[in-house]
């Protein structure tokens with residue numbers, strides 16, 4: 001019998017807020033919040049730090065939590 005397909009952990013589903021509970025901002029270690037895309041349900045999404053308000057991109061449903069990829073809203 002072949003082993004079960006490894007489809008449970010894939011980048012093929014949108015991120016949810018639950019995915020962020022174990023992630024923190026790489027700059028300030030603050031908690032992260034998913035920013036809904038407009039219109040709702042469509043990619044791309046971004047992730048915003050609730051402490052320093054930096055915004056991180058999401059590429060192929062993977063959060064890019066790198067300080068030099070963050071954008072600071074003015």
Ligand SMILES: [Zn+2]
Pocket residue numbers: 025026027028029030049050051052053054
């Ligand atoms: Zn932060």
